[in-house]
Protein backbone atom coordinates (compact mmCIF):
# COMPACT_ATOMS: atom_id res chain seq x y z
CA UNK A 1 0.00 0.00 0.00
CA UNK A 2 1.10 3.52 -0.76
CA UNK A 3 -0.09 6.43 1.33
CA UNK A 4 1.08 10.03 1.69
CA UNK A 5 0.42 11.13 5.28
CA UNK A 6 1.75 14.68 5.23
CA UNK A 7 3.66 17.19 3.17
CA UNK A 8 5.76 20.24 4.07
CA UNK A 9 6.57 22.97 1.60
CA UNK A 10 9.32 25.55 1.92
CA UNK A 11 9.66 28.37 -0.59
CA UNK A 12 7.74 26.31 -3.13
CA UNK A 13 5.65 28.51 -5.47
CA UNK A 14 3.13 30.46 -3.35
CA UNK A 15 4.00 28.56 -0.14
CA UNK A 16 6.65 30.17 2.06
CA UNK A 17 6.47 27.58 4.81
CA UNK A 18 3.44 25.40 5.14
CA UNK A 19 2.52 21.84 6.06
CA UNK A 20 -0.57 19.78 5.29
CA UNK A 21 -1.73 16.55 6.83
CA UNK A 22 -3.69 13.98 4.90
CA UNK A 23 -5.44 11.83 7.50
CA UNK A 24 -7.83 10.21 5.03
CA UNK A 25 -7.64 8.32 1.77
CA UNK A 26 -9.67 10.91 -0.13
CA UNK A 27 -8.53 14.53 0.15
CA UNK A 28 -10.45 17.44 -1.34
CA UNK A 29 -8.50 20.69 -1.72
CA UNK A 30 -10.77 23.69 -2.12
CA UNK A 31 -10.18 27.38 -2.59
CA UNK A 32 -10.60 30.25 -5.00
CA UNK A 33 -8.55 30.67 -8.18
CA UNK A 34 -4.87 31.22 -7.55
CA UNK A 35 -4.93 30.04 -3.91
CA UNK A 36 -2.44 27.22 -4.50
CA UNK A 37 -4.55 24.10 -5.05
CA UNK A 38 -2.68 22.94 -8.14
CA UNK A 39 0.62 23.83 -6.46
CA UNK A 40 -0.03 21.22 -3.74
CA UNK A 41 -0.68 18.57 -6.39
CA UNK A 42 2.49 19.60 -8.18
CA UNK A 43 4.49 19.24 -4.98
CA UNK A 44 3.12 15.69 -4.63
CA UNK A 45 4.10 15.13 -8.26
CA UNK A 46 7.64 16.24 -7.41
CA UNK A 47 7.81 13.60 -4.70
CA UNK A 48 6.64 10.89 -7.11
CA UNK A 49 8.59 11.85 -10.25
CA UNK A 50 11.38 14.12 -8.91
CA UNK A 51 10.01 16.90 -11.12
CA UNK A 52 7.08 19.17 -11.82
CA UNK A 53 4.12 18.05 -13.88
CA UNK A 54 4.06 21.35 -15.69
CA UNK A 55 7.60 22.37 -16.47
CA UNK A 56 11.06 20.93 -16.79
CA UNK A 57 12.64 24.02 -15.29
CA UNK A 58 12.88 23.64 -11.52
CA UNK A 59 13.86 27.27 -10.92
CA UNK A 60 10.44 28.67 -11.83
CA UNK A 61 8.94 26.74 -8.92
CA UNK A 62 11.07 28.56 -6.38
CA UNK A 63 9.05 31.19 -4.58
CA UNK A 64 9.67 34.56 -6.16
CA UNK A 65 12.36 36.46 -4.32
CA UNK A 66 13.67 33.31 -2.60
CA UNK A 67 16.49 30.95 -3.51
CA UNK A 68 15.92 27.22 -3.50
CA UNK A 69 12.96 25.17 -2.28
CA UNK A 70 12.31 22.09 -0.20
CA UNK A 71 9.45 19.59 -0.36
CA UNK A 72 9.13 16.88 2.25
CA UNK A 73 6.60 14.06 2.21
CA UNK A 74 5.89 11.45 4.82
CA UNK A 75 4.86 8.24 3.04
CA UNK A 76 3.76 4.82 4.15
CA UNK A 77 4.87 2.21 1.64
CA UNK A 78 3.92 -1.41 2.36
CA UNK A 79 3.43 -0.59 6.06
CA UNK A 80 6.83 1.12 6.40
CA UNK A 81 7.06 4.85 7.04
CA UNK A 82 9.58 6.73 4.96
CA UNK A 83 10.43 10.36 4.33
CA UNK A 84 11.00 11.62 0.81
CA UNK A 85 12.71 14.98 0.39
CA UNK A 86 13.27 16.98 -2.75
CA UNK A 87 15.56 19.97 -2.42
CA UNK A 88 16.53 22.56 -4.95
CA UNK A 89 19.67 24.16 -3.54
CA UNK A 90 20.50 27.85 -3.89
CA UNK A 91 23.10 26.82 -6.45
CA UNK A 92 20.37 25.29 -8.60
CA UNK A 93 21.44 21.73 -7.77
CA UNK A 94 18.61 19.32 -7.11
CA UNK A 95 18.72 16.53 -4.55
CA UNK A 96 16.30 13.75 -3.84
CA UNK A 97 16.50 11.65 -0.69
CA UNK A 98 14.61 8.75 0.86
CA UNK A 99 15.15 8.62 4.63
CA UNK A 100 18.14 10.92 4.19
CA UNK A 101 19.78 8.65 1.59
CA UNK A 102 20.29 10.49 -1.70
CA UNK A 103 19.78 8.86 -5.10
CA UNK A 104 22.71 8.75 -7.50
CA UNK A 105 20.30 8.94 -10.39
CA UNK A 106 16.80 10.41 -10.13
CA UNK A 107 15.56 7.86 -12.66
CA UNK A 108 16.00 5.19 -9.94
CA UNK A 109 13.15 6.78 -8.00
CA UNK A 110 10.57 6.51 -10.80
CA UNK A 111 8.01 3.84 -10.02
CA UNK A 112 8.62 3.79 -6.26
CA UNK A 113 5.58 6.01 -5.69
CA UNK A 114 3.42 5.34 -8.76
CA UNK A 115 1.19 8.28 -9.56
CA UNK A 116 -1.43 9.21 -12.14
CA UNK A 117 -2.47 12.80 -12.85
CA UNK A 118 -5.53 14.13 -14.59
CA UNK A 119 -5.29 17.87 -15.25
CA UNK A 120 -7.18 20.25 -17.56
CA UNK A 121 -4.31 20.62 -20.04
CA UNK A 122 -4.12 16.86 -20.49
CA UNK A 123 -6.57 17.17 -23.37
CA UNK A 124 -3.42 17.66 -25.48
CA UNK A 125 -2.94 13.94 -25.06
CA UNK A 126 -5.81 13.61 -27.49
CA UNK A 127 -5.69 16.84 -29.48
CA UNK A 128 -1.95 17.41 -29.55
CA UNK A 129 0.93 15.91 -31.53
CA UNK A 130 2.37 12.42 -31.27
CA UNK A 131 5.01 13.47 -28.71
CA UNK A 132 2.24 13.92 -26.13
CA UNK A 133 1.06 10.36 -26.58
CA UNK A 134 4.60 9.00 -26.51
CA UNK A 135 5.19 10.88 -23.26
CA UNK A 136 2.07 9.25 -21.83
CA UNK A 137 3.19 5.74 -22.83
CA UNK A 138 6.69 6.45 -21.52
CA UNK A 139 5.43 7.71 -18.15
CA UNK A 140 3.35 4.56 -17.77
CA UNK A 141 6.03 2.08 -18.83
CA UNK A 142 8.82 3.83 -16.92
CA UNK A 143 6.83 3.44 -13.71
CA UNK A 144 6.26 -0.23 -14.45
CA UNK A 145 9.79 -1.14 -15.45
CA UNK A 146 13.00 0.69 -14.47
CA UNK A 147 14.78 -0.96 -17.41
CA UNK A 148 12.39 0.78 -19.81
CA UNK A 149 13.41 4.22 -18.56
CA UNK A 150 17.09 3.26 -18.69
CA UNK A 151 16.80 2.11 -22.30
CA UNK A 152 14.78 5.19 -23.23
CA UNK A 153 17.42 7.52 -21.81
CA UNK A 154 20.07 5.57 -23.71
CA UNK A 155 18.07 5.68 -26.93
CA UNK A 156 17.62 9.44 -26.71
CA UNK A 157 21.31 9.95 -26.07
CA UNK A 158 22.38 7.91 -29.10
CA UNK A 159 19.64 9.46 -31.21
CA UNK A 160 21.04 12.88 -30.39
CA UNK A 161 24.53 11.73 -31.38
CA UNK A 162 23.22 10.30 -34.64
CA UNK A 163 21.36 13.51 -35.43
CA UNK A 164 24.36 15.70 -34.76
CA UNK A 165 26.47 13.36 -36.89
CA UNK A 166 23.99 13.80 -39.76
CA UNK A 167 23.92 17.54 -39.26
CA UNK A 168 27.69 17.85 -39.29
CA UNK A 169 27.87 15.62 -42.35
CA UNK A 170 25.39 17.85 -44.16
CA UNK A 171 27.29 21.01 -43.20
CA UNK A 172 30.78 19.75 -44.02
CA UNK A 173 29.92 17.44 -46.90
CA UNK A 174 32.17 14.76 -45.45
CA UNK A 175 30.42 11.56 -44.57
CA UNK A 176 31.79 8.65 -42.57
CA UNK A 177 29.61 5.70 -43.53
CA UNK A 178 31.30 3.42 -41.02
CA UNK A 179 30.68 5.71 -38.07
CA UNK A 180 27.01 5.91 -39.01
CA UNK A 181 26.84 2.12 -39.05
CA UNK A 182 28.29 2.03 -35.55
CA UNK A 183 25.67 4.51 -34.35
CA UNK A 184 22.95 2.46 -36.05
CA UNK A 185 23.99 -0.66 -34.19
CA UNK A 186 24.05 1.27 -30.92
CA UNK A 187 20.60 2.71 -31.55
CA UNK A 188 19.07 -0.63 -32.50
CA UNK A 189 19.31 -2.38 -29.14
CA UNK A 190 17.43 0.20 -27.01
CA UNK A 191 15.11 1.01 -29.94
CA UNK A 192 14.03 -2.60 -30.39
CA UNK A 193 13.68 -3.05 -26.64
CA UNK A 194 11.39 -0.03 -26.30
CA UNK A 195 9.40 -1.06 -29.34
CA UNK A 196 8.66 -4.53 -28.03
CA UNK A 197 7.72 -3.17 -24.59
CA UNK A 198 5.34 -0.63 -26.12
CA UNK A 199 3.80 -3.16 -28.49
CA UNK A 200 3.16 -5.74 -25.77
CA UNK A 201 1.87 -3.23 -23.24
CA UNK A 202 -0.43 -1.46 -25.68
CA UNK A 203 -1.85 -4.74 -26.95
CA UNK A 204 -3.32 -5.25 -23.49
CA UNK A 205 -3.84 -1.58 -22.67
CA UNK A 206 -5.75 -0.16 -25.64
CA UNK A 207 -8.71 -2.62 -25.62
CA UNK A 208 -9.18 -1.79 -21.93
CA UNK A 209 -9.28 1.93 -22.71
CA UNK A 210 -11.91 1.28 -25.33
CA UNK A 211 -14.06 -0.75 -22.94
CA UNK A 212 -13.83 1.90 -20.25
CA UNK A 213 -14.65 4.66 -22.72
CA UNK A 214 -17.83 2.84 -23.72
CA UNK A 215 -18.68 2.44 -20.03
CA UNK A 216 -18.20 6.16 -19.37
CA UNK A 217 -20.04 7.24 -22.53
CA UNK A 218 -22.74 4.66 -21.73
CA UNK A 219 -23.29 3.95 -25.41
CA UNK A 220 -21.47 2.10 -28.16
CA UNK A 221 -19.30 4.40 -30.26
CA UNK A 222 -16.96 3.30 -33.02
CA UNK A 223 -13.77 4.18 -31.26
CA UNK A 224 -10.54 2.65 -32.45
CA UNK A 225 -7.13 2.96 -30.83
CA UNK A 226 -4.05 1.55 -32.53
CA UNK A 227 -0.35 1.53 -31.80
CA UNK A 228 1.41 2.96 -34.81
CA UNK A 229 5.10 2.23 -35.42
CA UNK A 230 7.13 1.56 -38.54
CA UNK A 231 8.82 -1.15 -36.50
CA UNK A 232 5.62 -3.18 -36.67
CA UNK A 233 6.40 -4.03 -40.30
CA UNK A 234 10.15 -3.66 -40.52
CA UNK A 235 12.94 -4.66 -38.17
CA UNK A 236 14.73 -1.58 -36.80
CA UNK A 237 18.13 -2.31 -38.37
CA UNK A 238 16.58 -2.70 -41.80
CA UNK A 239 14.52 0.41 -41.29
CA UNK A 240 17.59 2.51 -40.45
CA UNK A 241 19.37 1.11 -43.48
CA UNK A 242 16.42 1.82 -45.75
CA UNK A 243 16.01 5.40 -44.54
CA UNK A 244 19.70 6.34 -44.79
CA UNK A 245 19.33 8.38 -47.95
CA UNK A 246 16.40 10.31 -46.56
CA UNK A 247 18.20 10.81 -43.23
CA UNK A 248 21.21 12.22 -45.04
CA UNK A 249 19.08 14.53 -47.07
CA UNK A 250 17.09 15.85 -44.11
CA UNK A 251 20.06 15.68 -41.71
CA UNK A 252 18.07 13.88 -38.99
CA UNK A 253 16.90 10.40 -38.07
CA UNK A 254 13.55 10.11 -39.78
CA UNK A 255 12.54 6.67 -38.49
CA UNK A 256 12.54 4.98 -35.14
CA UNK A 257 10.56 4.68 -31.95
CA UNK A 258 10.79 8.48 -31.50
CA UNK A 259 8.16 8.67 -34.25
CA UNK A 260 5.68 6.18 -32.74
CA UNK A 261 2.10 7.21 -32.06
CA UNK A 262 -1.31 5.95 -31.03
CA UNK A 263 -3.90 6.69 -33.70
CA UNK A 264 -7.33 7.39 -32.32
CA UNK A 265 -10.36 7.32 -34.57
CA UNK A 266 -14.08 7.71 -34.18
CA UNK A 267 -15.64 5.84 -37.11
CA UNK A 268 -13.47 6.68 -40.10
CA UNK A 269 -12.37 10.10 -38.81
CA UNK A 270 -9.53 11.13 -36.54
CA UNK A 271 -11.03 11.41 -33.06
CA UNK A 272 -9.59 14.87 -32.42
CA UNK A 273 -11.29 16.31 -35.51
CA UNK A 274 -14.84 15.31 -34.68
CA UNK A 275 -15.12 14.43 -31.00
CA UNK A 276 -17.10 16.76 -28.73
CA UNK A 277 -15.55 18.19 -25.56
CA UNK A 278 -17.43 15.65 -23.46
CA UNK A 279 -16.23 12.79 -25.66
CA UNK A 280 -12.65 14.02 -25.40
CA UNK A 281 -12.92 14.23 -21.69
CA UNK A 282 -14.40 10.74 -21.49
CA UNK A 283 -11.51 9.36 -23.53
CA UNK A 284 -8.99 11.18 -21.36
CA UNK A 285 -10.51 9.63 -18.22
CA UNK A 286 -10.57 6.22 -19.90
CA UNK A 287 -6.85 6.49 -20.74
CA UNK A 288 -5.87 7.68 -17.29
CA UNK A 289 -8.03 5.31 -15.29
CA UNK A 290 -6.77 2.40 -17.36
CA UNK A 291 -3.25 3.60 -16.59
CA UNK A 292 -4.17 3.63 -12.90
CA UNK A 293 -5.59 0.10 -13.07
CA UNK A 294 -2.59 -1.26 -14.91
CA UNK A 295 -0.14 0.27 -12.44
CA UNK A 296 -2.20 -1.03 -9.53
CA UNK A 297 -2.27 -4.56 -10.97
CA UNK A 298 1.50 -4.64 -11.55
CA UNK A 299 2.54 -2.96 -8.30
CA UNK A 300 -0.01 -4.81 -6.17
CA UNK A 301 -1.07 -1.49 -4.67
CA UNK A 302 -2.88 1.55 -6.05
CA UNK A 303 -0.99 4.62 -7.31
CA UNK A 304 -1.62 8.06 -5.90
CA UNK A 305 -4.22 9.79 -8.04
CA UNK A 306 -4.12 13.56 -8.55
CA UNK A 307 -7.27 15.09 -10.03
CA UNK A 308 -6.95 18.76 -10.87
CA UNK A 309 -10.13 20.67 -11.77
CA UNK A 310 -11.67 17.66 -13.44
CA UNK A 311 -15.26 18.65 -12.87
CA UNK A 312 -15.37 21.58 -15.24
CA UNK A 313 -17.72 20.93 -18.19
CA UNK A 314 -18.99 17.66 -16.75
CA UNK A 315 -22.65 17.15 -15.97
CA UNK A 316 -23.69 16.09 -12.45
CA UNK A 317 -24.16 12.47 -13.42
CA UNK A 318 -20.71 12.17 -14.95
CA UNK A 319 -19.12 13.80 -11.89
CA UNK A 320 -20.85 11.25 -9.73
CA UNK A 321 -19.79 8.33 -11.97
CA UNK A 322 -16.22 9.54 -12.02
CA UNK A 323 -16.05 10.01 -8.25
CA UNK A 324 -17.52 6.56 -7.66
CA UNK A 325 -14.84 5.09 -9.93
CA UNK A 326 -11.89 6.84 -8.31
CA UNK A 327 -12.99 7.05 -4.67
CA UNK A 328 -14.97 3.83 -4.21
CA UNK A 329 -13.89 1.28 -6.83
CA UNK A 330 -10.27 2.41 -6.51
CA UNK A 331 -8.68 1.80 -3.12
CA UNK A 332 -5.69 4.14 -3.51
CA UNK A 333 -5.21 7.66 -2.25
CA UNK A 334 -6.94 10.43 -4.20
CA UNK A 335 -6.38 14.19 -4.16
CA UNK A 336 -9.05 16.31 -5.80
CA UNK A 337 -9.04 20.07 -6.27
CA UNK A 338 -12.16 22.15 -6.77
CA UNK A 339 -13.04 25.82 -6.52
CA UNK A 340 -16.48 24.88 -5.28
CA UNK A 341 -16.49 23.42 -1.78
CA UNK A 342 -20.25 22.87 -1.71
CA UNK A 343 -20.25 20.93 -4.96
CA UNK A 344 -17.60 18.46 -3.94
CA UNK A 345 -19.00 18.07 -0.42
CA UNK A 346 -22.45 17.28 -1.77
CA UNK A 347 -21.14 14.72 -4.22
CA UNK A 348 -18.97 13.00 -1.64
CA UNK A 349 -21.79 12.87 0.89
CA UNK A 350 -24.23 11.51 -1.69
CA UNK A 351 -21.76 8.72 -2.47
CA UNK A 352 -21.04 8.09 1.21
CA UNK A 353 -17.31 8.78 0.79
CA UNK A 354 -15.43 9.75 3.95
CA UNK A 355 -13.03 12.54 2.95
CA UNK A 356 -10.68 15.14 4.37
CA UNK A 357 -11.30 18.74 3.35
CA UNK A 358 -8.54 21.30 3.03
CA UNK A 359 -9.70 24.88 2.60
CA UNK A 360 -7.12 27.33 1.31
Ligand SMILES: Nc1ncnc2c1ncn2[C@@H]1O[C@H](COP(=O)(O)OP(=O)(O)OP(=O)(O)O)[C@@H](O)[C@H]1O
Pocket residue numbers: 012013014015031032033034035036037038039040060061062063064309339
Ligand atom coordinates in the same frame (compact mmCIF):
# COMPACT_ATOMS: atom_id res chain seq x y z
N1 LIG B 1 7.40 30.78 -8.22
C1 LIG B 1 6.34 31.32 -7.62
N2 LIG B 1 6.50 32.20 -6.61
C2 LIG B 1 5.45 32.75 -5.97
N3 LIG B 1 4.18 32.47 -6.30
C3 LIG B 1 3.95 31.60 -7.30
C4 LIG B 1 5.01 30.98 -8.01
N4 LIG B 1 4.49 30.17 -8.95
C5 LIG B 1 3.15 30.29 -8.83
N5 LIG B 1 2.83 31.14 -7.86
C6 LIG B 1 1.48 31.57 -7.42
O1 LIG B 1 0.70 30.45 -7.17
C7 LIG B 1 -0.66 30.79 -7.43
C8 LIG B 1 -1.28 29.75 -8.33
O2 LIG B 1 -1.44 28.64 -7.61
P1 LIG B 1 -2.26 27.44 -8.21
O3 LIG B 1 -2.03 27.28 -9.66
O4 LIG B 1 -1.98 26.30 -7.33
O5 LIG B 1 -3.73 27.98 -7.98
P2 LIG B 1 -5.08 27.19 -7.97
O6 LIG B 1 -5.63 27.26 -6.59
O7 LIG B 1 -4.89 25.85 -8.56
O8 LIG B 1 -5.96 28.11 -8.92
P3 LIG B 1 -7.04 27.75 -10.06
O9 LIG B 1 -8.34 27.52 -9.34
O10 LIG B 1 -7.10 28.98 -10.86
O11 LIG B 1 -6.55 26.58 -10.81
C9 LIG B 1 -0.68 32.11 -8.14
O12 LIG B 1 -1.13 33.07 -7.23
C10 LIG B 1 0.76 32.32 -8.52
O13 LIG B 1 1.10 33.65 -8.52
Ligand SMILES: [Mg+2]
Pocket residue numbers: 037038039308309337
Ligand atom coordinates in the same frame (compact mmCIF):
# COMPACT_ATOMS: atom_id res chain seq x y z
MG1 LIG C 1 -5.41 25.07 -10.39
